Amino acid sequence: MRYDDSRKVVLVGTGLVGMSYAYALLNQNVCDELVLVDIDKKRAEGEAMDLNHGLAFSGSHMKIRAGEYADCKDADIVVICAGVAQKPGESRLNLLQRNTAVFRSIVGPVVESGFKGIFLVATNPVDVMTRITLSLSGFESRRVIGSGTALDTARLRYLLGDYFSVDPRNVHAYVMGEHGDSEFVPWSQAMVATKSVMDICEESGGRYCVEEMEKLSGEVRGAAQKIIEAKKSTYYGIGMALTRITRAIFGNESSVLTVSTMLNGEYGQTGVYVGVPCVVGRDGVKQIVTLRLTEKENGKFASSCDLLRETFGGLGLDR
Ligand code: NAD
Numbered sequence: 001m002r003y004d005d006s007r008k009v010v011l012v013g014t015g016l017v018g019m020s021y022a023y024a025l026l027n028q029n030v031c032d033e034l035v036l037v038d039i040d041k042k043r044a045e046g047e048a049m050d051l052n053h054g055l056a057f058s059g060s061h062m063k064i065r066a067g068e069y070a071d072c073k074d075a076d077i078v079v080i081c082a083g084v085a086q087k088p089g090e091s092r093l094n095l096l097q098r099n100t101a102v103f104r105s106i107v108g109p110v111v112e113s114g115f116k117g118i119f120l121v122a123t124n125p126v127d128v129m130t131r132i133t134l135s136l137s138g139f140e141s142r143r144v145i146g147s148g149t150a151l152d153t154a155r156l157r158y159l160l161g162d163y164f165s166v167d168p169r170n171v172h173a174y175v176m177g178e179h180g181d182s183e184f185v186p187w188s189q190a191m192v193a194t195k196s197v198m199d200i201c202e203e204s205g206g207r208y209c210v211e212e213m214e215k216l217s218g219e220v221r222g223a224a225q226k227i228i229e230a231k232k233s234t235y236y237g238i239g240m241a242l243t244r245i246t247r248a249i250f251g252n253e254s255s256v257l258t259v260s261t262m263l264n265g266e267y268g269q270t271g272v273y274v275g276v277p278c279v280v281g282r283d284g285v286k287q288i289v290t291l292r293l294t295e296k297e298n299g300k301f302a303s304s305c306d307l308l309r310e311t312f313g314g315l316g317l318d319r
Contacts, residue, residue, distance in 0.1 A: 013082030020239025035067035069109035083123040107136040131273040146260025148275030177304030252282035
């Protein structure tokens with residue numbers, strides 16, 4: 001029996017990212033029901049068994065099982081972590097086309113189930129895959145969210161906290177743009193408590209400087225690649241980031257998170273999914289926070305948007 005206030009998530013894609021998310025959901029007691037769907041049904045069943053065996057140690061009463069797309073009918077959130085891996089020598093565009101086919105086989109059946117909730121996408125390239133989800137679902141954009149630069153922003157705050165010897169929770173700075181090479185940090189909008197990092201640098205007598213902070217932003221940009229070189233793929237961080245977004249939705253928190261959302265004139269951009277600070281709550285993206293970027297930062301943001309628009313345009317999908 002499902003009570004009206006119970007929180008149901010359907011997770012599509014029970015690979016490393018999907019199951020890191022599921023494990024974090026269980027440990028943080030974020031939802032009441034979790035249904036696992038994968039093209040490899042046996043894998044989803046095995047994962048459900050494994051998680052259920054940990055339930056007794058978790059203090060959670062989550063119902064966990066493997067299921068079907070029909071289970072999306074009364075779900076609050078459908079999280080997509082399904083995807084195919086890049087083949088040796090395969091172009092990014094070819095990979096994107098194969099992942100588009102994967103999403104066609106997922107989004108159609110989810111919508112046909114009668115699903116009325118929120119899509120949350122993690123599959124890479126996440127901004128484009130989220131845009132594709134919007135196209136295929138016909139949903140309003142506030143209910144189709146990508147993980148965007150949420151993880152990159154968390155990495156940045158951790159590194160800046162370390163640099164300034166301040167708790168990362170008191171560092172307010174965002175990574176904006178594509179979740180990828182063209183992402184950037186608008187330093188003009190970065191604060192420690194309510195003090196601008198630019199002022200801190202200026203007053204520090206050379207102890208802190210923008211060049212060093214740029215190195216940190218480079219570290220954030222290269223973090224995924226470094227982890228992949230060391231252990232083949234990344235999954236715990238993104239699993240936690242997805243859990244944070246899920247918590248913001250269920251708790252109607254109106255938390256500001258840098259998720260991927262559709263811009264309709266904000267920052268002078270339209271028709272593009274990209275990572276920007278957004279107010280996230282029960283209905284998805286409630287509001288886009290428009291920061292006052294410098295001309296140079298606006299230029300970086302526009303280039304990132306152009307790149308994403310071009311990539312999506314190459315797929316020949318409408319809307
Ligand atoms: P994985 O190979 O471990 O898992 C992918 C899963 O998708 C597999 O279980 C596979 O069976 C399933 N799948 C494939 N086609 C399917 C279909 N048509 N229907 C249903 N399920 C299908 O991969 P992973 O390491 O878990 O990564 C998943 C995605 O997450 C990748 O695209 C990866 O690049 C991305 N990722 C995103 C971020 C981010 O910050 N957004 C971070 C890390 C990874």
